Amino acid sequence: MSVVGFDIGNENCVITAVKHRGVDVLLNDESNRETPAIVCFGEKQRFMGAAGAASAMMHPKSTISQVKRLIGRKFKDPDVQKDLKMFPFESCESPEGGIGINLKYLGEMQTFTPVQIMGMLFAHLKDVAEKNLEIPVSDCVIGIPSYFTDLQRREYLNAAAIAGLKPLRLIHDCTATALSYGIYKTDFAEGGTSYVAFVDIGHCDTQVSIVSFEAGHMRVLSHAFDSNLGGRDFDDVLFGYFAEQFKEQYNIDVYSNLKSRIRLRAACEKLKKVLSANADAPLNIECLMDEKDVRSFLKREEFENLASGLLERFTIPCRKALADAGLHVDKIHSVEIVGSGSRIPAISRFLASLFSKEPRRTLNASECVARGCALQCAMLSPVFRVREYEVQDCIPFSIGISLDEGPICTASNANGVLFPKGHPFPSVKVLTVQRSSLFHLELFYANPNELPPGVSSKISCFTIGPFQGSHSEKARVKVTVKVNLHGVVTVESALLIEGDVDDPVMKHNAHSNVDNMESECNSIDSYTTVENVQDSTSMQSKSCHSSDDCVMRDKGSQRFEISISENIYGGMTKSELAQAQEKENHLAQQDRYVEKTKDKKNALESYVYEMRDKLFNTYRSFASDLEREGISRSLQETEEWLYDEGDDETENTYISKLEDLKKLVDPIVNRYKDGEARAQAIRDLLQC
Numbered sequence: 001m002s003v004v005g006f007d008i009g010n011e012n013c014v015i016t017a018v019k020h021r022g023v024d025v026l027l028n029d030e031s032n033r034e035t036p037a038i039v040c041f042g043e044k045q046r047f048m049g050a051a052g053a054a055s056a057m058m059h060p061k062s063t064i065s066q067v068k069r070l071i072g073r074k075f076k077d078p079d080v081q082k083d084l085k086m087f088p089f090e091s092c093e094s095p096e097g098g099i100g101i102n103l104k105y106l107g108e109m110q111t112f113t114p115v116q117i118m119g120m121l122f123a124h125l126k127d128v129a130e131k132n133l134e135i136p137v138s139d140c141v142i143g144i145p146s147y148f149t150d151l152q153r154r155e156y157l158n159a160a161a162i163a164g165l166k167p168l169r170l171i172h173d174c175t176a177t178a179l180s181y182g183i184y185k186t187d188f189a190e191g192g193t194s195y196v197a198f199v200d201i202g203h204c205d206t207q208v209s210i211v212s213f214e215a216g217h218m219r220v221l222s223h224a225f226d227s228n229l230g231g232r233d234f235d236d237v238l239f240g241y242f243a244e245q246f247k248e249q250y251n252i253d254v255y256s257n258l259k260s261r262i263r264l265r266a267a268c269e270k271l272k273k274v275l276s277a278n279a280d281a282p283l284n285i286e287c288l289m290d291e292k293d294v295r296s297f298l299k300r301e302e303f304e305n306l307a308s309g310l311l312e313r314f315t316i317p318c319r320k321a322l323a324d325a326g327l328h329v330d331k332i333h334s335v336e337i338v339g340s341g342s343r344i345p346a347i348s349r350f351l352a353s354l355f356s357k358e359p360r361r362t363l364n365a366s367e368c369v370a371r372g373c374a375l376q377c378a379m380l381s382p383v384f385r386v387r388e389y390e391v392q393d394c395i396p397f398s399i400g401i402s403l404d405e406g407p408i409c410t411a412s413n414a415n416g417v418l419f420p421k422g423h424p425f426p427s428v429k430v431l432t433v434q435r436s437s438l439f440h441l442e443l444f445y446a447n448p449n450e451l452p453p454g455v456s457s458k459i460s461c462f463t464i465g466p467f468q469g470s471h472s473e474k475a476r477v478k479v480t481v482k483v484n485l486h487g488v489v490t491v492e493s494a495l496l497i498e499g500d501v502d503d504p505v506m507k508h509n510a511h512s513n514v515d516n517m518e519s520e521c522n523s524i525d526s527y528t529t530v531e532n533v534q535d536s537t538s539m540q541s542k543s544c545h546s547s548d549d550c551v552m553r554d555k556g557s558q559r560f561e562i563s564i565s566e567n568i569y570g571g572m573t574k575s576e577l578a579q580a581q582e583k584e585n586h587l588a589q590q591d592r593y594v595e596k597t598k599d600k601k602n603a604l605e606s607y608v609y610e611m612r613d614k615l616f617n618t619y620r621s622f623a624s625d626l627e628r629e630g631i632s633r634s635l636q637e638t639e640e641w642l643y644d645e646g647d648d649e650t651e652n653t654y655i656s657k658l659e660d661l662k663k664l665v666d667p668i669v670n671r672y673k674d675g676e677a678r679a680q681a682i683r684d685l686l687q688c
């Protein structure tokens, strides 16, 4: 069984696997440790990862990168619009308000969703892993930004399902990083609790988490982020600067030409990287536009001035992470910076002044997320034994719940918050509701200020019922709401309780599933009862640490499972998912077919070259002049055909062409083999 981790970046993906008691980074087809997050649609087949990056310039309008940015987002979201303007492919609004990616493939315009494209990328990474490990890969752990909403998490799970992957967990990037840091670190053991700030600066975003470490245990205290601040924004500053300069100096407007734009952006990213190690760097692009070569130059200092506004912005998520963790900066034992976007020296300097301490780079900046994912996979996998190590993560956004009448509020839970931000998860809460017939529960983000800008606070709606209580009075319905290991929230079950009850709190704690829930999740903390929902809503909770505290005998009450139907706002239905899986199978089949055809064509081509050579050397004395001439002619004809009308033929055509040639050549090959065998026999005889 596979034990694999995936870090899916906006720019780079890293694949890891647990092997021989350690974590290995798996190499892609080009023997690189990082794989570009690119899906490119060529004429007849898709190119993904490294091959996608190589074909990107040939097919700019059908090359999709940074698709992670678009997962689970709305087309009209201003942030999304900004991204879409920058991307070379065309897009549209889907009927449900989501994003459609339009591109020409196999001779027709086709529309794909970000989930489908992400599914393709997952499938490619799975392929790479399978080639490496030589076993089927399915169980895995995948890193996600902590600021992913419920919908984005579900979309990731759908994309994984399209690719045939089974994520045991979607894990927050910084949590994975903290795990790969904490599990090997033993010097925490003596000193009690240590608080570490992890700052991950990627291509498009920045994430900051504060984590407390104790022997055998890590606990994430807070997640903060800027979903629009990463290496890309530094490229953008350079892009704007040079676009302006070239307008003046060369009278070219790169904004008006797609390929020039792409080339300048790539050159800016390269310049940025060179400036991380050098005090100045040139920027030269041949034939950028209107056949003009451009030449320029930038000092690191100038770059830092241009980017000073971006640097300032790192303050906000860092301060927020500290505040949410309830820690003063003095309490931070160390600051660990990761993500390749952090390689700009000015960023380290800025963070040093912000935290009043030099940031450290203990971990491999580009691999730590993926390594943490593989470790987590090993910990969750039944086939592996890993050192006992407890990972406790926390909920990034407060989740609220409401009934038909409105939020379920109590004195301690204004806004109807069921799972507050910072609450450990996985977590289960049980509500007891008095209803006489079908009702709805709505889950939502209770505090829109916590969310990335433009993101909807609606999550999902659950219809509970229909049901019929046997008594005329309202029946009690016990509803279990769960935030699972992926950070996805669902109404797990609804039970209709019939019979006498004296103490509703104790009674509902008698839930027969309590034992199961205990074993199912790491943190099961409180059971909540909502009574008299219609008149006054009250919410009581009782802490519960061991199942003994909770399980009570219940006398004379009966329970029935009530059906639940869920509506995930903006999510895929089961049949849409099945369709997407089928579509992916077709596309993958097409890719395989094209690859196989290429192989057959190559086989024919090399046969022509090989036989031409052998005919006049190895086989020379085994063929008559007439035979040689005839075969030679056929080989010549085949070669010409290959470069002409045979350039783009079916697999079977290449196969039958090869067979035709073999029919001519085989008799000569056989004569040669016979001759060889005879010669060998004579040699053997002579040796005796």
Ligand code: ATP
Pocket (backbone or CB within 6 Å): 008, 009, 010, 011, 012, 013, 068, 201, 202, 203, 204, 205, 230, 231, 232, 269, 272, 273, 274, 276, 338, 339, 340, 341, 342, 343, 344, 366
């Ligand atoms: P995300 O986390 O946003 O999904 P990602 O994980 O793909 O993206 P990383 O691979 O961590 O992102 O970082 C990519 C960014 O790092 C790019 O913007 C790239 O230009 C930048 N980068 C890489 N090397 C350097 C360098 N030497 N100096 C400055 N920036 C660099």
Ligand code: K
Pocket (backbone or CB within 6 Å): 007, 008, 009, 010, 012, 013, 014, 366
């Ligand atoms: K990455």
Ligand code: MG
Pocket (backbone or CB within 6 Å): 008, 009, 010, 173, 202, 203, 339, 369
């Ligand atoms: Mg990243």
